[in-house]
Structure formats: C-alpha cells, structure tokens
Amino acid sequence: MADGKNLGVASGALRSDDLMKSDGGDAKHAFMAAFSAALDDGSFAKLALGKFRGKGEASKAVVTLVLLKDVPHLKVVTSFPRKDETKTYKIEEGLSAIGSSIGETYMSATLFSTTRDVRLDYSRKGVPHLAIGKATLKTSEPEAHDRKKAYLVPPDRPYLKALQVADAEGRIKPSMQGKYRQICRFIEIADDLIKDSDLKKDAALTVIDIGSGKGYLTFAFYDHLTTQLGRRCHMAGIEMRGDLVDFCNRLARDLRFDGLSFVAEEASRSSPPHVDIIIALHACDTATDDAMALGVRGDASLILSAPCCQHEIAPQIKDTGEGLQGLIKYPLLKQRQADLITDAARALLLEASGYKVKMIEFVSTEHTSKNILIAAVKSSHVDRVTAREQYQALKNTSGFSTHHLESQLKDVG
Numbered sequence: 295m296a297d298g299k300n301l302g303v304a305s306g307a308l309r310s311d312d313l314m315k316s317d318g319g320d321a322k323h324a325f326m327a328a329f330s331a332a333l334d335d336g337s338f339a340k341l342a343l344g345k346f347r348g349k350g351e352a353s354k355a356v357v358t359l360v361l362l363k364d365v366p367h368l369k370v371v372t373s374f375p376r377k378d379e380t381k382t383y384k385i386e387e388g389l390s391a392i393g394s395s396i397g398e399t400y401m402s403a404t405l406f407s408t409t410r411d412v413r414l415d416y417s418r419k420g421v422p423h424l425a426i427g428k429a430t431l432k433t434s435e436p437e438a439h440d441r442k443k444a445y446l447v448p449p450d451r452p453y454l455k456a457l458q459v460a461d462a463e464g465r466i467k468p469s470m471q472g473k474y475r476q477i478c479r480f481i482e483i484a485d486d487l488i489k490d491s492d493l494k495k496d497a498a499l500t501v502i503d504i505g506s507g508k509g510y511l512t513f514a515f516y517d518h519l520t521t522q523l524g525r526r527c528h529m530a531g532i533e534m535r536g537d538l539v540d541f542c543n544r545l546a547r548d549l550r551f552d553g554l555s556f557v558a559e560e561a562s563r564s565s566p567p568h569v570d571i572i573i574a575l576h577a578c579d580t581a582t583d584d585a586m587a588l589g590v591r592g593d594a595s596l597i598l599s600a601p602c603c604q605h606e607i608a609p610q611i612k613d614t615g616e617g618l619q620g621l622i623k624y625p626l627l628k629q630r631q632a633d634l635i636t637d638a639a640r641a642l643l644l645e646a647s648g649y650k651v652k653m654i655e656f657v658s659t660e661h662t663s664k665n666i667l668i669a670a671v672k673s674s675h676v677d678r679v680t681a682r683e684q685y686q687a688l689k690n691t692s693g694f695s696t697h698h699l700e701s702q703l704k705d706v707g
C-alpha cells in the first residue's frame with residue numbers, strides 16, 4: 295500500500311443523497327468521508343479494493359478492523375498470485391494509505407457497512423463514479439487479534455459512553471483512542487500503586503482530583519475504585535471552570551456515582567483536612583504544585599501527578615558557572631531544561647516530605663511531550679535529609695530561587 299499524507303476527511307454522518315451528489319474528485323472525497331464516518335459510528339464491516347493498476351502482481355486487497363491490545367487498527371490483506379501480504383495500520387495511518395491507493399493503485403473500492411454498501415468505480419478514462427446500495431453485511435464486529443479476557447477499563451462502561459469516548463455499543467470511538475489509552479495507562483499505574491500502598495483494604499478512600507476538566511480520568515478512577523476494586527470512596531474533582539463542574543456534577547448524578555462530586559474552586563484555595571489519594575493530571579502550571587502541597591498537608595498516601603505546561607522556572611535559570619550556557623542560549627532547549635528542573639525539584643521536595651518518588655512514562659511521546667507521571671508514595675524509608683541537600687544543589691547549579699511547591703510547603707515539617 296503506497297504511503298500518502300493524511301486526507302483529513304470529515305467523519306460526520308453522511309446521508310446517501312449527499313453522497314450521490316458527488317462527482318469527480320468529490321466522489322473520492324465523499325467515499326473516504328463515508329469510510330471514516332463508518333469507522334467512527336461503529337458501522338464499518340469491511341472494505342474491498344479491486345481493479346489493480348499498480349506495479350507488481352497484486353490483484354485485490356481487503357480491509358477489516360482488528361483489535362491489537364484492545365486498540366482498533368485497520369488490517370489490509372493484499373492478495374498476490376502465490377501468497378497474501380498483511381499490513382496493520384493505526385486508524386489514521388490506514389485511512390491515509392488506503393486513500394492514497396484509491397484511484398492510483400486500485401480503480402474500484404467498495405465500503406461495506408451495516409447500513410449500506412458504497413462503491414467507488416473509476417472508468418477507463420479515470421472518471422470516478424459512486425453508487426450506493428443496500429447493506430450486504432449485517433455485522434461490524436472487529437476481529438480480536440489480541441483481545442484481553444478481562445479489561446482493566448472495560449470499554450462498555452456507561453461513563454465512557456456518556457463522555458463520548460465509546461459509542462452506544464461500548465466500542466471506543468476511533469477519534470477517542472488516545473484518550474482511552476491515557477485512561478487505561480493511568481488506571482494501570484494507579485492500580486499497581488494502590489496494591490503496594492498502605493491504604494487499608496476496608497477503609498473508605500478520600501480522593502481529590504485537581505484540575506479535573508471534563509472528568510475523563512475522575513470518572514474512570516471513581517468507577518475503577520468502586521466497581522472494579524469494590525472500595526467505598528468519596529471523591530471530589532476540583533476545577534476552576536464552572537461549566538465543566540456543572541457538566542460533571544450532572545453526569546455523576548445520572549450515573550448514580552453517589553460518592554463523586556465536583557467543586558468550582560481554584561486549586562490553591564482547596565484545603566481538606568485529610569486525603570488518601572491526590573491526582574492532578576495535566577493541571578496547568580503551578581496547579582500541579584498546589585495539588586502536591588495539598589497531598590503533603592493532607593497526609594496523602596499517594597500523590598499522582600502528570601505535570602503540564604510550566605512557566606515559573608524558565609525565566610529564572612541562568613548559567614551559574616556549571617557549563618549550562620551552551621544549552622540555555624537556545625530558547626526551546628532552555629524551556630525543556632526548565633521543565634526537567636521543575637519536575638526534579640518537585641520530586642526532591644516530595645522526598646524531603648517523606649515520599650518515595652517514581653518518574654513513570656505516562657503516555658507515548660507520540661501524543662504529547664507532557665508525558666511524565668510523578669508518582670509519590672508515603673513512606674518512612676526515605677532519606678529526607680539527602681533529598682533536601684539535592685534540592686538545594688539543584689537550586690544552586692541551575693540558578694532558580696523560587697519554586698511554588700517549596701513556598702507552599704514552607705510551614706510543613
């Protein structure tokens with residue numbers, strides 16, 4: 295299959311009469327939009343490519359949806375005289391590769407969805423023609439290549455449907471694969487850490503999510519703790535945007551998540567007396583420090599945060615005679631260096647407060663460069679003095695004088 299750039303087709307639902315109005319280049323565009331829409335709404339069953347005009351001896355190709363580690367991919371099986379060749383693509387890459395081959399390598403393409411068949415045919419002169427027919431296939435079930443028996447985050451959970459991560463049949467929408475992967479990865483990390491922590495098995499948990507946003511991870515974590523782990527749980531999402539708080543509170547009520555509520559508040563103003571677990575996932579700038587400070591003050595057993603943008607340290611770092619000049623003269627590298635210093639300082643301040651800290655890769659760098667998760671577990675076996683010294687050394691060598699978390703923890707012993 296030839297490589298090609300992303301077609302960027304719209305994936306909204308397409309009515310058959312809209313499709314029939316298409317001609318010329320529009321016909322192919324409409325066909326690809328119908329393909330993309332069928333993938334998005336879960337009606338895609340199969341796509342067949344024929345009338346091969348490319349180099350070599352291939353005759354046809356068949357495209358189906360497969361699950362690889364629970365993530366839908368497009369599998370393209372190309373038939374040659376003596377063998378078949380199989381390639382598997384991520385959805386967007388597959389759409390792009392298939393789109394490039396239609397009208398170049400293959401002069402006919404038929405989309406089989408559970409609602410209709412759509413056929414794109416090129417004449418000898420290369421003019422494309424679209425035809426819509428009744429659906430020949432009735433099922434769109436993807437082939438499971440590597441389906442796990444038990445999901446840590448089952449895709450058919452009601453909150454995933456309500457948040458539009460999954461469709462009505464409980465299949466993750468192609469456009470929400472990244473979000474679902476992030477949810478799964480977070481739950482996997484949190485699950486392991488809870489099992490290793492001192493959080494008593496039968497006690498109700500108090501959990502706070504700082505910068506909860508639209509609540510993807512809040513709902514997922516609450517559902518996991520209560521439904522999958524069977525824990526009693528009081529969870530609050532702290533979010534400064536009132537519209538998101540209203541949305542999430544409505545959803546929590548609809549889902550009967552009785553122990554979950556959302557509060558419209560600035561992170562720095564939140565001060566619960568005790569908390570078991572603090573999470574802050576991509577909360578902006580120093581909201582991450584506020585979350586960590588809240589966890590330390592509330593004697594949290596677990597503090598899980600994935601820092602986002604940060605603006606405090608970059609303007610402060612300077613060459614202190616430690617040979618950093620050649621790095622910080624480039625603004626982009628200076629910012630990256632500042633991000634690392636900010637997170638190292640956070641980790642050391644948490645260690646100095648009695649937490650064991652791990653730096654974990656959260657999601658692939660392919661999706662975001664903000665992919666570090668700082669996991670802090672309360673422990674009595676931490677060398678707090680050394681951590682304090684290392685923090686001071688980091689300050690001296692990189693030249694920053696103020697760090698929001700340090701100021702927040704000033705009065706904490």
Ligand SMILES: C[S@@+](CC[C@H](N)C(=O)[O-])C[C@H]1O[C@@H](n2cnc3c(N)ncnc32)[C@H](O)[C@@H]1O
Pocket residue numbers: 504505506507508509510511532533534535538559560561562574575576577578581602
């Ligand atoms: C990038 S979103 C992340 C949302 C969610 N945690 C997630 O990972 O899906 C960051 C959210 O933090 C909120 N936020 C940023 N600074 C905040 C602060 N100081 N106090 C409360 N909320 C804050 C923003 O309004 C936004 O909704």
